[in-house]
Amino acid sequence: GAGVSQTPSNKVTEKGKYVELRCDPISGHTALYWYRQSLGQGPEFLIYFQGTGAADDSGLPNDRFFAVRPEGSVSTLKIQRTERGDSAVYLCASSFNPGQNSPLHFGNGTRLTVT
C-alpha cells in the first residue's frame, strides 16, 4: 500500500468495553503518530513513536489509553473502559524521518463511537 492504512474505519462499542485501533504506516517510515480529532476541532496529539519506543506520550489523556509498536512498523492504540467522551476520529500518521521539518502522512482515521 502506498499510504497509511487504519483499521477498522468505523468502530462502535459500548461504554466500558475495550477497543484496539490499528495503524499500518508507510513502509520505511520510522516515526509514527497518533492523534484524536473531535468534530469541528483540529487533531489533538496523543503519542509519538520513534521505532519501537514511545518517544513522547504526553498527549495521552489518562491511563486508559495505551499504544504499542512492537516491531517498529504496525501500531495499535488500545483504550480500556471506554467512555462516551472517547468518541472521536483517531488518526494515525507517519513520517520518513523524525524531525521538525518532516511532513506527516495521515491515514483516513478510525471513527470510534462509544454508546
Place this chain on the structure above:
Amino acid sequence: SQQGEEDPQALSIQEGENATMNCSYKTSINNLQWYRQNSGRGLVHLILIRSNEREKHSGRLRVTLDTSKKSSSLLITASRAADTASYFCATPYSNSGYALNFGKGTSLLVTP
C-alpha cells in the same frame, strides 16, 4: 505546548476568487506547516515554511510567515470547487519533540 489558531473559522467564496486564511501562534518556532483535510479523510501536507523564510510558493498556494507577529497566512489563488476542505496550520508540539500541534482549522467552501 504551542498551538496555532486559524482565522476565519469559515470562509465561503466563488470559484476563481482567492482565499486567504491566517494562523497565529504563541511561541517561537523553527517552522510552520499547512495541511488540508477533505471531509471524512486524513490530513494532507501542503507546504512547510521555515522560520528564516518570509514567503513560499507551491502551485496556486502562497504562504507567508511573519515571526515578529507570530503569524502566517495561506493564500489560494484562482480557487476551484475541489479546494473545498478544512485547512490547518501546524507548529511544533514542543521544543524537543517532533509531533505537531494543530489549530481548529478554517473551513473553506468554494462554490461553482
